[in-house]
Amino acid sequence: MIAIEEVSKRYADGTVAVDRLSLEIPNHSITVLVGPSGCGKTTTLRMINRMIEPSSGTIRVNGEDVQRQPVNALRRSMGYVIQNAGLFQHRTIIDNIATVPRLLGWSKQRARARAAELMERVGLDKDMARRYPYQLSGGQQQRVGVARALAADPPILLMDEPFSAVDPVVRRGLQEELLRIQGELGKAIVFVTHDMDEAITIGDRIAVLRKGGRLAQFAAPDELLSSPADEFVEEFLGGDRGIRGLSFLSTGDLELDRSRVFPIDADRQRIAQATSAQPADAQPVLVTDIDGKPIGWTDPAAWNGDAGTLTPYGQSFEIGRDSLRIALDRAVLSTTGHAVAVDGSGRVLGIAGQETISAAIRAARRQHAAGSAASGQGKDSPQDPPPVKATR
């Protein structure tokens, strides 16, 4: 655990970068420092490995004051990832990754074997080992940067806007990769970003800092979205925090309508019978193939068994895995106002209309509020297992 206690950083010209900041960063989780430029988030991160020395206050790592530890040994015990990766252009990829093990006195052979292991872990192809950084794309270089930081298996990983310089598609890929790696390794990760979406995507806990280096709020992403502490946090979260908050609600309890799903070889009479009990305003039915996979929508009265007459159903969502945000999105985009729910193998489990999803959202919110009230303080305890994070 990293304990930041009343830490300030003042420069000689009077600027205050960080102002009496206190934060507890638990093990086995990703803590994101987020805020506008000039909020001291990078300064805070760099004080943890003493790249910057605080003017006052203490930082303890597992109870030990970092000021009392030899600076280079301290830094070698923490992974460090920066924007643009900062790779050594004159070294091959494998030797870049082997840097810290070599500094720790490992033999070249052992360090390289370890580096090769890390390349695999971060999803880099084996035959990149002998290449030089300039031969890699920005996203690949950043993967090398992460692998290099992990090489000596440090318990702590400091990441300073690591994905800011790559394009949005690559960035999403890197974020998912980081969450996957974190799922396997369970490090204490401190991650600095100015991008709230990134913070919400990867953070287990988010510290929002305001200009002048003061803490505005420190909370889990869903709590941040549902109850921002003040106007500053609310503004920083952006205008659609309600919708974004749905990312944290599961579709597991969604009530699905199975009565209007039919395989393509179903008897027309049966369809007519089954739907006659419902209001007469010709609600569409979903037609699936014989394996139960969705094909498209049709008006039950007009259905003649010809797959060519079906209206495309767009995209489906996977029950349990996708969030209510995805389900709502699918329903809004659907021509019929209904989203198609499938299981892991793509077979239709039922359909859900916008009304049903809204009801599920209200129910989930109620449950969530009751749940967080019940667990109370226990939530902040570092012994808690890391929250499971959906990647979509």
Add this chain to the structure above:
Amino acid sequence: MNVLNFIEAFFSDSAQWKGYDGIPQRVWEHIQYSAAALAIAAAIGLPIGLITGHTGRGGNAMAFVAASARALPTFGLLVLMFVWLGLSVLPVMIPLVVLAIPPILITTYEAVRTVDPSPVDAARGMGMSQSQILFQVEVPAALPLIFSGLRSAAIQIVSTATIAAYVSLGGVGRYIVDGLYQRDYEKVVGGATLTAALALLVLVLFWAAGRTAVSPGVRRRGTA
């Protein structure tokens, strides 16, 4: 008579290739003076350039030293040293070293100072010591530029070492000085050709050094 005839006549005279003042002997003397001057200048310029470039301090002092060293007339310095120190190799070495330090010092300083800051930041963050940062991160990245400083210093030394002949210390300058004195233009042109050939040899040597010492990952971006 054109220059090519002079060159042909000079180099085809078999007498030029023998004895204590033959071409091999003069070239050898020239190479010795040049190599010694370059080695001394590098021993002074490189460490100072590396340290000031690494710390980023002393830029103004460096500019001052360089400007004043460049303002010193090499030939004037030679004569002065000769009068002061008498006939020895020192009056030749001092002006050559003074001539060679500024390009080495300034280029090394600039090369190290302008290394991309992000690998240096990463190196610090990974716990490298200052000397590890300098020699494992900054120098390999700055090597193409450092070599180019050494190369221009070496070329200046080789061309200027002809002045050694003025104080009767041999080298290929001997041909130029004697030729001018004896109005033997064949000799003058021959000496000038040898000087140019030695300068070309320096270029080739530095090109080869750049190929072997600079990492392929850096070479692509540099100029060595």
